[in-house]
Amino acid sequence: MNSLTLDRIQFAFTITYHYLFPQLTMGLALLILILKTLALRTCDLETSRNYDDSARFWARLFAINFLLGVVTGVPMEFQFGTNWAEFSRRTGGVIGMPIAVEGIFSFFLESAFLGLFLFGEKRLSQRLHWLSAFLVFLGSWISGFFIIVTNAFMQHPVGYRILNGGLFEVVSFRDLLLNPWAWLEYAHNMCAAVVTASFFMSAVGALYLLQRRQGPYGRTFLRIGVIAGMISCTAQVFPTGDLHGKYLAKHQPAAIAAMEGLFHTEKGAGMVIVGQPNYDSETIDNPLVVNKLLSFLIYGTTSAEVEGLDHFPKDQWPSTLPLLFYSYHIMAGLGTWFGGLMALATFLLWRGRLYSSRWVLWPILLSWPLPYIATTAGWMTAEIGRQPWIVYGLVRTAQGYSPHVSASNDLFTLLGFLGMYSVLSLLWIILVYSHVQSGPLVAYRNRVLSVTA
Amino acid sequence: MGSVWFWIVALMLTTYVILDGFDLGVGAIYLWIARTEPERAQALRTIGPVWDGNEVWLVAAGGTLFFAFPLLYARAFSGFYLPLMIVLWLLILRGISIELRSHFPDPIWGRFFDGVFCFASGLLAIFLGVALGNVVRGVPIGPDGYFFLPLWTNLIPGPNPGILDWYTVLGGILALSALALHGALYLALKAEEGLEQRAIQFANRAWVATVALTTIGVPATILAKPATLSSYLRHPVAFVFPLIAASCLVVVRLTLSRDSKLPSFLASCGYLSSMFLGAAFGLYPVLLPAVGSQGSDLTVEQALSAPHTLHVGLVWWSAGCCLAVMYFSIVYWLFRGKVPVPDENKED
Numbered sequence: 001m002n003s004l005t006l007d008r009i010q011f012a013f014t015i016t017y018h019y020l021f022p023q024l025t026m027g028l029a030l031l032i033l034i035l036k037t038l039a040l041r042t043c044d045l046e047t048s049r050n051y052d053d054s055a056r057f058w059a060r061l062f063a064i065n066f067l068l069g070v071v072t073g074v075p076m077e078f079q080f081g082t083n084w085a086e087f088s089r090r091t092g093g094v095i096g097m098p099i100a101v102e103g104i105f106s107f108f109l110e111s112a113f114l115g116l117f118l119f120g121e122k123r124l125s126q127r128l129h130w131l132s133a134f135l136v137f138l139g140s141w142i143s144g145f146f147i148i149v150t151n152a153f154m155q156h157p158v159g160y161r162i163l164n165g166g167l168f169e170v171v172s173f174r175d176l177l178l179n180p181w182a183w184l185e186y187a188h189n190m191c192a193a194v195v196t197a198s199f200f201m202s203a204v205g206a207l208y209l210l211q212r213r214q215g216p217y218g219r220t221f222l223r224i225g226v227i228a229g230m231i232s233c234t235a236q237v238f239p240t241g242d243l244h245g246k247y248l249a250k251h252q253p254a255a256i257a258a259m260e261g262l263f264h265t266e267k268g269a270g271m272v273i274v275g276q277p278n279y280d281s282e283t284i285d286n287p288l289v290v291n292k293l294l295s296f297l298i299y300g301t302t303s304a305e306v307e308g309l310d311h312f313p314k315d316q317w318p319s320t321l322p323l324l325f326y327s328y329h330i331m332a333g334l335g336t337w338f339g340g341l342m343a344l345a346t347f348l349l350w351r352g353r354l355y356s357s358r359w360v361l362w363p364i365l366l367s368w369p370l371p372y373i374a375t376t377a378g379w380m381t382a383e384i385g386r387q388p389w390i391v392y393g394l395v396r397t398a399q400g401y402s403p404h405v406s407a408s409n410d411l412f413t414l415l416g417f418l419g420m421y422s423v424l425s426l427l428w429i430i431l432v433y434s435h436v437q438s439g440p441l442v443a444y445r446n447r448v449l450s451v452t453a
Numbered sequence: 454m455g456s457v458w459f460w461i462v463a464l465m466l467t468t469y470v471i472l473d474g475f476d477l478g479v480g481a482i483y484l485w486i487a488r489t490e491p492e493r494a495q496a497l498r499t500i501g502p503v504w505d506g507n508e509v510w511l512v513a514a515g516g517t518l519f520f521a522f523p524l525l526y527a528r529a530f531s532g533f534y535l536p537l538m539i540v541l542w543l544l545i546l547r548g549i550s551i552e553l554r555s556h557f558p559d560p561i562w563g564r565f566f567d568g569v570f571c572f573a574s575g576l577l578a579i580f581l582g583v584a585l586g587n588v589v590r591g592v593p594i595g596p597d598g599y600f601f602l603p604l605w606t607n608l609i610p611g612p613n614p615g616i617l618d619w620y621t622v623l624g625g626i627l628a629l630s631a632l633a634l635h636g637a638l639y640l641a642l643k644a645e646e647g648l649e650q651r652a653i654q655f656a657n658r659a660w661v662a663t664v665a666l667t668t669i670g671v672p673a674t675i676l677a678k679p680a681t682l683s684s685y686l687r688h689p690v691a692f693v694f695p696l697i698a699a700s701c702l703v704v705v706r707l708t709l710s711r712d713s714k715l716p717s718f719l720a721s722c723g724y725l726s727s728m729f730l731g732a733a734f735g736l737y738p739v740l741l742p743a744v745g746s747q748g749s750d751l752t753v754e755q756a757l758s759a760p761h762t763l764h765v766g767l768v769w770w771s772a773g774c775c776l777a778v779m780y781f782s783i784v785y786w787l788f789r790g791k792v793p794v795p796d797e798n799k800e801d
Contacts, residue, residue, distance in 0.1 A: 064556060070505060071548040075541045077515055081530025082537055085599070088530075092523020093758040097766065100516030104773035107509040112780035115502030116787060123787055167523075169759035402531035404601040413538045420542055427549065431556050 006410035021069030027197025029137035057440035087400030102146035110139030152182035196371040198229030203368035255385030259328040327380035334374035469510035478636020480574020524756040547573035582628025586621030594748030634659035694731030
C-alpha cells in the first residue's frame with residue numbers, strides 16, 4: 001500500500017472511532033439537560049429526586065464517553081498537519097479558522113464547565129449546577145457546529161479565494177459560517193446525535209424493565225428516550241435528511257448518482273432499495289427497485305431526469321463506489337427501522353402499555369448499537385461521496401497528503417492507533433457494562449449517605 | 454501582523470506550559486509522593502476538575518497555529534511525525550488513567566492506572582522539553598521546505614540530527630525536573646497533611662536539580678545553537694528573560710518555608726514562562742531554523758496566512774480568549790483552597 005492509501009485509512013479509522021463518542025455525548029448533553037430541567041421544575045419530591053439521580057447516573061456515563069472523545073479527538077487536529085500536510089498548507093488559511101474557533105469558543109467552555117458539572121454538585125446551588133449542565137451542552141453543540149463548518153467547506157467551498165501558488169484565503173468569514181451546506185449537515189448530524197443518545201437511554205431503560213429491577217429509573221429512561229427518539233428520528237428524515245439530499249443532488253450530482261447506484265441518466269429514475277452495484281457491467285445485480293421514486297424525492301415530480309454516472313468522466317467518480325452505495329443504503333435502511341420502532345414505542349407509551357410490552361422492550365434493548373452504525377454509514381456516505389476531491393472540485397485527495405512521511409511510517413502509526421483503540425474499546429465495554437449493571441440506585445444510596453453523614 | 458500572531462501563539466503555549474505543566478508534574482511524581490489510596494485519590498482530586506481544561510490550551514494553540522501559520526503547521530507536523538504520534542498516544546494514556554481509575558472498584562485496576570498515569574506524565578514532560586530543544590536547535594529543512602526527522606541518528610546536534618540528541622535530551626530532563634518542581638509546588642499548595650509535607654520535601658530536591666540543569670542549559674544552548682546568543686546580543690533587553698527566570702528560582706527557594714505556598718507556585722509559573730518566552734525571543738523572526746545547507750529557515754513572514762484571514766482572526770481570538778480567561782477564573786475560584794484527604798465512606 002502506498003502512503004496516500006495508508007494516510008486515508010488512518011484518517012478514516014481514527015475519525016470514525018473518535019466520532020463514536022461525541023455522537024453519544026452531544027445527544028446525552030441534551031438529554032441530561034432535560035433531566036436536570038425536569039428535576040428543577042417538578043414539585044413532587046420523589047419524582048424530582050428520580051430525575052436528579054437519573055441525571056447523575058447519565059453524567060457518569062457521559063464522563064466516560066466524553067473522556068474517550070477528548071483523547072481520540074486531539075489526534076484528529078494533529079493529523080491535518082502530520083498526514084495531510086499539503087492540504088493544510090494550501091487550505092489552512094481557511095479551514096484552520098473554524099478549527100481554531102472551535103478550540104477557543106467551545107473546548108474551553110466545555111472542559112471548564114464539565115469539571116464543575118461533574119465535581120461541583122455540592123459546591124453549587126441546584127440552579128448553578130443546572131447552568132453548568134447547560135454550558136456543557138452549549139459547548140459541545142458549538143464544537144459540533146464549527147467542525148461541521150470545516151467539513152462543509154471541504155464538501156462545498158464558499159467564502160474563499162485562491163492566491164498565487166494555490167493557497168486559499170478567507171474572503172468572507174460570514175459566508176464560511178453561513179454556508180448552507182454547513183447548516184443542513186449540522187441539523188442532520190445533531191439529530192443523529194440525539195437519535196444515538198435516545199436509543200442508548202431507552203435501551204438501558206428497557207434492560208432494567210426486562211431485568212425487573214431499577215423500575216422507577218427504567219421507566220424514566222425509557223420514557224425520555226422514546227420521546228426524544230421519536231422526535232429526533234422524525235426530524236432526521238424530514239426535514240433535515242430530505243433537504244440535505246436535495247442540496248447534495250444539486251451540488252454533488254456525481255455523488256448522489258453513485259449513492260443511488262444510478263449508472264445511466266434516466267427520466268423517471270427509480271430508487272434501488274437493495275442490490276449490489278456491478279462496476280464492470282455498470283448495472284445493479286439483484287435489484288429491488290421502486291419505480292420513479294428517485295426522481296420524485298429529488299425533484300418532487302415522478303418524470304424528472306436524474307443525471308447518472310455516465311454524465312461524468314470516470315476520473316470524477318467517487319473512488320470506492322460500491323462502499324459508497326452500501327453506506328448510504330445502510331444509513332437509510334437503519335433510519336427506517338428507527339422511525340418504525342420509535343413510532344410503535346411512542347404509541348404504546350401513549351396507551352400506557354410500553355413498560356409491560358416485553359416484545360417491544362427486546363428490540364429497543366438490542367437496537368442500541370444501530371444508531372452508531374447508521375451515523376458512521378452516513379458519514380462514510382458524505383466523505384466517500386466527496387471523493388476524489390479533498391476540497392470538492394478544487395483540490396484532489398491525492399494532492400493533499402504529506403509527501404515526506406513514508407508508507408512504512410504511516411503503517412507504523414496506523415498499527416499503533418489500532419492497538420491503542422482496541423484497548424480503549426475494551427475499557428469502554430468494561431466500564432459501561434459495570435456502570436449500567438450497578439445502576440442509578442448506587443447514586444441514590446450515596447446521596448442518602450452524604451445527607452445523613 | 455506576523456509578530457502579533459507569533460506572540461499570541463507563544464503566549465498560548467506559555468499558558469499551556471504553566472497550566473498543564475502542574476498536572477503533568479503531579480503525574481510525574483505521583484507514585485513517589487502519594488503513597489496510600491486516600492492520598493492518591495487526594496492528589497488526583499487536586500487536578501481532576503482542571504486537567505482537561507489545561508490541556509485545551511494545547512489544542513487551542515494548535516488550532517491558532519494552524520490558521521495563522523499554515524505552512525509551519527504542515528511542515529513541522531509532518532516533519533515531527535513520529536514524536537508527535539508518540540505524544541498523542543501518551544496524551545491518550547494519561548487522559549484515560551486520570552479519569553477511568555476511579556470508575557471501577559478494584560485495587561488492581563487502580564494500581565495499573567496509577568502506573569500508566571505516572572509513566573505517561575513523566576514521558577510527556579520530557580517530550581515537551583525535547584520538542585522545544587528541537588525547535589531551538591533547528592531541523593534539516595530540504596530544498597522543497599519539507600523535512601522528516603528520525604527519532605535519533607548519532608545523538609549529536611549536527612547537520613543530520615534526530616529528535617533525540619544530547620542537547621534535546623538535556624532539554625527533556627530539564628523540563629521533567631522543572632515540571633516536577635512545578636507539580637510538587639502545586640500539591641504543596643492544594644494538598645493537606647502527609648501529601649503536603651512530602652510535596653514540600655520533594656520540591657526542595659527538585660529545586661536543586663532544576664537550578665543545576667538550568668545552569669547547564671544556558672551554555673549548552675549557546676553551544677548547540679550559537680545564533681541564539683547573537684540574537685540576544687542584538688537585543689540586549691532580552692537578557693531580562695534569563696534574569697527573571699533566575700530570580701524566580703531564588704524566590705521559589707526563599708518562599709518555600711512560608712505557610713502560604715502561593716508565592717512559590719507563582720514564582721515557578723514565572724520561571725517556566727520566562728524560560729519559554731526567552732526561547733521564543735531567541736527564535737523570532739524565525740519559526741523553524743534550518744540546519745545543514747539544503748534549505749533555509751522558515752520565517753514568520755513566509756508562513757503567515759493572508760492579511761484578511763488574520764484581521765478577522767484577531768477579532769474573534771480576542772473575544773474568545775477573554776471568555777476563556779473568564780471560565781478559567783470561575784473554575785479555579787470555585788475549586789480554590791485545600792483538597793482534604795478523602796473519607797473513604799463518602800463518595801463525591
